Amino acid sequence: MTNDRTPYSPEEQIKVDEFLAGATLFLGPDPEIMRDHKSAARTPLEEELLSRPIDSDALDKVRKRIVAGLDEAYEMMEQTGAAPGAKWGDLTSAVYSAGGDLVHISSGGVLAFASVLHYPVRFINKYWAQEPSVGIHDGDAFIHNDARYGNIHCTDQSIIIPVFHEGELIAWVATVVHEGENGAKEPGGMPSSSESAFDDGLRMPPFKIFERGVLRRDLLTFLQNSVREPKLQYQDLKVKYYAALRIKERVLAVIDEVGRDAFIVSMRKSLEDVEAEARRRVSLIPDGTYRVNLWSDSTLRENVLLKYPCAITIRGDQMIIDWRGAAPQFLNRAFNSTLGTSKCGMNQGILAFLWPDLPRGISVMNSIEVLTDTGSCLDPTDDAPLGQSLQGAFKAFATTQALWSKLTFSCQEKFGAIIAPWFNQINTFLFGGITQHQEFVGNVCADLNGMGGGARAYRDGEHSMAPFFAAMADIGEQEIIEEDVPFMQLISKKIKRDNQGFGKFRGGMGYEMALAAKDTPFWGFAAVSSGSKFPATPGLFGGYGCPTLPLAKIKGVNVFEQMKNSPENWQFDFERLLNEQPLPGAKYSTHHMGMALELANEGDIFMMCQGSGGGYGDVLERDPAEVMADVEAGYISSTTAREIYFCVFDADTLAVDSRATEAARNAERRARLERGRPYAEFVEDWVTEAPPQTVPYYGSWGDDNSTIHATAWAATGPIKLALPMSQMPPIMLPDPKDLAIAGLQAENEALRAAASRGDA
Amino acid sequence: MRFVPMTEYLQIDLETERWQCRRCGREIASARENYKTGLLVFDRDPREIHRPLIDPQRYEFTFSPDPQWCRIVEFYCPGCGTMVEVEYLPPGHPPTYDMEIDIDALRAQKAGLDDDAVIPLGRDLPVNFSTQAHSNWTGER
Numbered sequence: 001m002t003n004d005r006t007p008y009s010p011e012e013q014i015k016v017d018e019f020l021a022g023a024t025l026f027l028g029p030d031p032e033i034m035r036d037h038k039s040a041a042r043t044p045l046e047e048e049l050l051s052r053p054i055d056s057d058a059l060d061k062v063r064k065r066i067v068a069g070l071d072e073a074y075e076m077m078e079q080t081g082a083a084p085g086a087k088w089g090d091l092t093s094a095v096y097s098a099g100g101d102l103v104h105i106s107s108g109g110v111l112a113f114a115s116v117l118h119y120p121v122r123f124i125n126k127y128w129a130q131e132p133s134v135g136i137h138d139g140d141a142f143i144h145n146d147a148r149y150g151n152i153h154c155t156d157q158s159i160i161i162p163v164f165h166e167g168e169l170i171a172w173v174a175t176v177v178h179e180g181e182n183g184a185k186e187p188g189g190m191p192s193s194s195e196s197a198f199d200d201g202l203r204m205p206p207f208k209i210f211e212r213g214v215l216r217r218d219l220l221t222f223l224q225n226s227v228r229e230p231k232l233q234y235q236d237l238k239v240k241y242y243a244a245l246r247i248k249e250r251v252l253a254v255i256d257e258v259g260r261d262a263f264i265v266s267m268r269k270s271l272e273d274v275e276a277e278a279r280r281r282v283s284l285i286p287d288g289t290y291r292v293n294l295w296s297d298s299t300l301r302e303n304v305l306l307k308y309p310c311a312i313t314i315r316g317d318q319m320i321i322d323w324r325g326a327a328p329q330f331l332n333r334a335f336n337s338t339l340g341t342s343k344c345g346m347n348q349g350i351l352a353f354l355w356p357d358l359p360r361g362i363s364v365m366n367s368i369e370v371l372t373d374t375g376s377c378l379d380p381t382d383d384a385p386l387g388q389s390l391q392g393a394f395k396a397f398a399t400t401q402a403l404w405s406k407l408t409f410s411c412q413e414k415f416g417a418i419i420a421p422w423f424n425q426i427n428t429f430l431f432g433g434i435t436q437h438q439e440f441v442g443n444v445c446a447d448l449n450g451m452g453g454g455a456r457a458y459r460d461g462e463h464s465m466a467p468f469f470a471a472m473a474d475i476g477e478q479e480i481i482e483e484d485v486p487f488m489q490l491i492s493k494k495i496k497r498d499n500q501g502f503g504k505f506r507g508g509m510g511y512e513m514a515l516a517a518k519d520t521p522f523w524g525f526a527a528v529s530s531g532s533k534f535p536a537t538p539g540l541f542g543g544y545g546c547p548t549l550p551l552a553k554i555k556g557v558n559v560f561e562q563m564k565n566s567p568e569n570w571q572f573d574f575e576r577l578l579n580e581q582p583l584p585g586a587k588y589s590t591h592h593m594g595m596a597l598e599l600a601n602e603g604d605i606f607m608m609c610q611g612s613g614g615g616y617g618d619v620l621e622r623d624p625a626e627v628m629a630d631v632e633a634g635y636i637s638s639t640t641a642r643e644i645y646f647c648v649f650d651a652d653t654l655a656v657d658s659r660a661t662e663a664a665r666n667a668e669r670r671a672r673l674e675r676g677r678p679y680a681e682f683v684e685d686w687v688t689e690a691p692p693q694t695v696p697y698y699g700s701w702g703d704d705n706s707t708i709h710a711t712a713w714a715a716t717g718p719i720k721l722a723l724p725m726s727q728m729p730p731i732m733l734p735d736p737k738d739l740a741i742a743g744l745q746a747e748n749e750a751l752r753a754a755a756s757r758g759d760a
Numbered sequence: 761m762r763f764v765p766m767t768e769y770l771q772i773d774l775e776t777e778r779w780q781c782r783r784c785g786r787e788i789a790s791a792r793e794n795y796k797t798g799l800l801v802f803d804r805d806p807r808e809i810h811r812p813l814i815d816p817q818r819y820e821f822t823f824s825p826d827p828q829w830c831r832i833v834e835f836y837c838p839g840c841g842t843m844v845e846v847e848y849l850p851p852g853h854p855p856t857y858d859m860e861i862d863i864d865a866l867r868a869q870k871a872g873l874d875d876d877a878v879i880p881l882g883r884d885l886p887v888n889f890s891t892q893a894h895s896n897w898t899g900e901r
């Protein structure tokens with residue numbers, strides 16, 4: 001059929017558009033909004049105001065007052081918030097232009113929010129402003145959490161408030177906190193076991209929770225009824241609301257001071273100045289293409305190999321970030337990350353590592369294009385579960401941060417440091433159950449904030465420093481935390497020996513932790529991390545990455561009774577507890593770090609380690625005195641000092657034999673020349689056409705990002721696929737328990753068959 | 761600037777358009793190609809670097825990467841044996857062409873820069889690269 005339809009007249013077109021807009025059945029996430037990470041062009045009003053002379057004093061005043069207001073709101077939330085995340089700084093506050101361009105966020109907190117909080121405001125502007133049943137009025141406040149409408153993940157809840165000046169919508173302000181509990185399948189808001197989007201908990205598109213200054217108690221009750229912590233839901237709603245009101249007051253005060261026009265001008269100028277500076281900085285980077293390939297080893301339900309490739313191309317003042325070739329989305333696994341969330345990871349890399357001094361606004365990203373395969377785990381469809389979308393966001397971060405130092409090494413002007421990759425996983429326990437105060441809670445241990453820092457080109461990385469996404473986050477005081485929750489950390493904040501990214505400068509190390517629940521009728525732990533088979537974090541310029549890290553359990557005995565009756569058996573050491581098995585009758589095991597909520601009997605022990613940052617440079621260049629300092633501190637074993645760092649020393653005094661060390665290192669350099677093979681010869685033997693048959697592999701292989709390898713499950717069992725992403729069938733994996741049962745059934749049948757043959 | 765430091769161990773000589781080792785001066789490869797093509801390569805069992813810290817006889821996950829899933833590919837300078845780069849790859853995955861530099865653009869960009877220009881390693885940290893070198897090699901072969 002040919003398209004011979006006559007076009008509508010302009011009047012008819014308006015009617016058609018009105019009809020269609022009014023007849024839309026479901027205002028789902030809008031791709032036009034959700035795929036646009038840049039600030040919008042000037043409005044006609046801004047254009048007119050910016051054509052006049054600009055008062056730079058007023059501009060400076062507005063910027064400083066706004067940032068001061070945002071920091072004040074940040075402090076308010078951190079001091080008064082009930083969610084553990086609030087107490088440790090997993091939050092932010094924001095100011096936007098009237099059109100919804102995010103101009104500033106608070107100095108502290110999670111910087112990645114700067115790249116994602118504009119989406120819900122644009123949705124409100126586009127869909128609710130003219131909607132008679134909603135509208136935007138002075139005193140209104142919208143609530144929102146669904147990452148499909150723009151968020152880091154669905155456990156963060158935001159309050160968004162319009163700012164009116166003399167009846168004109170002149171700005172927006174927002175506050176957002178990692179609330180934790182959100183009614184998801186598992187307590188704590190980040191379910192690793194979610195198998196559909198409906199397992200992810202609350203799915204709030206932006207809607208009005210305060211109308212003209214009055215709380216909608218009916219809607220609040222609905223929200224409270226949908227989560228495990230109704231008191232937390234209410235308290236932190238108020239916390240976010242009043243913090244946002246404080247920012248609004250500040251904004252109105254500065255408008256009174258400098259005038260409406262100067263305020264509008266300064267908001268737009270801030271966006272434009274940041275964009276111009278970001279473009280100047282991109283142009284300092286040598287043109288070319290920089291690539292990295294990272295892998296994750298887990299869906300959090302089972303071990304699979306997921307590829308996260310990244311190619312960054314620089315052309316003048318343009319940066320293209322290309323994630324094509326990444327693993328496909330899984331429709332019944334939780335690690336998918338929306339495009340907006342993936343860009344959060346990227347922007348976290350920019351704001352925390354590449355240009356940490358730039359004001360944190362949306363226009364930082366104006367010079368950046370992002371390429372993805374739709375249907376990949378970094379750009380999934382709306383029906384994909386997102387319970388652990390951090391997995392995607394963290395790898396998106398890791399790919400970009402791993403490349404910054406390669407992009408900028410030769411640059412004379414630097415804004416961050418030459419630094420190896422930061423650890424990029426949250427190795428901690430989530431928890432849920434009934435506390436000693438008879439309250440049901442679900443949340444996460446702040447130990448996730450103890451990530452090891454990457455080594456720098458001029459010094460070692462810092463131990464258990466901070467999460468890569470929040471430089472000023474805290475790990476909390478364990479004794480205070482134990483007042484609230486019925487579990488103890490039997491081993492706490494002890495650096496795990498040999499958990500090190502080796503190098504000329506070593507990565508910052510992570511600590512070990514051992515938890516056990518006590519005095520609770522019902523309690524469970526969960527874990528949501530990857531990196532037990534394939535290291536999560538690489539090194540830089542010849543430095544090694546972090547090791548893999550296990551989850552360990554010691555079950556079947558009550559450790560508190562053991563400590564009371566035979567305290568001599570207890571060991572404050574991860575390694576010794578597992579190698580020496582000192583608690584009689586206990587069952588010892590290790591696992592990958594994806595654990596859906598598992599019930600904990602009193603005195604069962606759950607153990608994990610924080611990860612270490614990547615090492616920098618050749619291990620043979622590490623100062624032997626620094627190696628010995630690490631041995632003395634218990635950070636590395638003598639074996640590591642000898643076999644990795646090639647140090648020769650007296651085992652009792654740790655005195656280094658400098659000449660013997662130099663000789664050992666030179667011998668190792670010669671050994672490398674012996675065992676190393678020319679590249680062409682090596683590649684000839686090494687490179688295979690496809691991933692190993694024995695590994696469940698997902699993503700591209702080599703440089704060809706147009707073909708995606710995957711293992712799909714058909715009725716008959718697993719089948720290997722190699723297809724363009726557009727032709728990839730939905731990937732859904734069977735329940736690991738079903739596979740285990742099927743294996744046991746087959747074994748059982750075989751044994752029965754053998755037995756009956758034996759009888760015959 | 762003739763010798764542009766590109767990584768801890770590699771520089772590009774804009775005159776000869778070659779990657780060079782910053783430790784021993786060895787010419788590695790054409791600057792318009794993957795520098796890895798001029799390095800020596802070794803497939804390392806990851807358990808040799810990240811040793812099992814808990815008994816592999818008794819435990820599935822031991823702090824060591826699974827050698828069926830992950831190999832450590834080490835790249836050495838053929839002149840001095842310095843480990844220039846390390847990649848963690850699934851067995852058989854091609855090494856990554858990580859730095860594909862537009863040499864003409866680089867030349868234009870560094871044209872105004874003196875040979876002894878100080879290039880910092882961090883924002884507030886000027887480091888003179890000649891003092892960083894392992895040997896006293898200054899860029900001449």
Ligand SMILES: [Zn+2]
Nearest residue numbers: 781784837840
């Ligand atoms: Zn060399």
